[in-house]
Amino acid sequence: MKIKLLLVDDHQIVLKGISFFLTMQPDFEIVGEAQNGQEAVKKAAELQPDVILMDLNMPVMDGIEASSLITSQHPHMKVLVLTSFSDQSHIVPALQSGAAGYMLKDVEPEQLAEAIRSAHKGNIQLHPDIAGALLTQLMPQPETTAKTGEDTAVTEAANRPEQKGRGAIESLTPREKEVLLLIAQGLSNKEIAHALIVAEKTVKTHVSNILGKLHLADRTQAALYAVQHQRTSPSQ
Numbered sequence: 001m002k003i004k005l006l007l008v009d010d011h012q013i014v015l016k017g018i019s020f021f022l023t024m025q026p027d028f029e030i031v032g033e034a035q036n037g038q039e040a041v042k043k044a045a046e047l048q049p050d051v052i053l054m055d056l057n058m059p060v061m062d063g064i065e066a067s068s069l070i071t072s073q074h075p076h077m078k079v080l081v082l083t084s085f086s087d088q089s090h091i092v093p094a095l096q097s098g099a100a101g102y103m104l105k106d107v108e109p110e111q112l113a114e115a116i117r118s119a120h121k122g123n124i125q126l127h128p129d130i131a132g133a134l135l136t137q138l139m140p141q142p143e144t145t146a147k148t149g150e151d152t153a154v155t156e157a158a159n160r161p162e163q164k165g166r167g168a169i170e171s172l173t174p175r176e177k178e179v180l181l182l183i184a185q186g187l188s189n190k191e192i193a194h195a196l197i198v199a200e201k202t203v204k205t206h207v208s209n210i211l212g213k214l215h216l217a218d219r220t221q222a223a224l225y226a227v228q229h230q231r232t233s234p235s236q
Contacts, residue, residue: 086127
């Protein structure tokens with residue numbers, strides 16, 4: 001069965017370009033297009049797409065408000081943001097609105113197609129440039145320790161309710177939190193081992209423990225996990 005797509009962007013040339021590529025994919029079916037958030041909300045209800053590619057800066061209603069309405073009214077639909085904005089003032093609200101991922105318009109077409117397929121399966125999708133920027137922005141600054149990341153608090157995005165994730169956060173050791181920060185900054189296991197002056201095997205163990213405790217499927221989900229905690233936690 002094909003993945004039904006709704007494309008949302010206020011620029012016709014962008015819509016046409018995306019549509020041209022996606023219609024060439026044998027497992028995609030474009031069921032509609034919208035040029036603003038209000039139209040997207042209406043068409044989502046009418047057309048029942050599986051995945052919605054959502055621009056952010058649009059007239060009448062922006063993509064963040066539209067994403068929030070769509071995900072609350074149709075929890076089964078996946079909203080994948082596709083925008084040119086890479087700053088936290090757009091990323092964080094977009095993910096807090098319930099979007100299943102955040103991609104930039106400079107992404108390779110094949111990567112976009114894979115992101116759509118993965119989002120449809122329920123996986124969180126972030127552009128490679130987004131994850132590190134997110135966690136760097138959201139890290140609380142400890143008042144009693146000099147080590148950035150020692151008191152990092154992140155919570156579960158992939159599993160709700162969020163209270164479940166908060167319990168898991170408390171089970172992370174200070175070193176696991178430090179490793180989590182380095183993962184979000186894009187470091188490999190080998191690079192983390194070098195930074196922390198430990199064996200690569202030790203890092204692999206920490207990574208496995210982190211993903212298990214936080215109920216995350218992979219490293220990419222860590223940044224969105226942090227966003228959810230920012231939304232649901234009391235003041236840091």
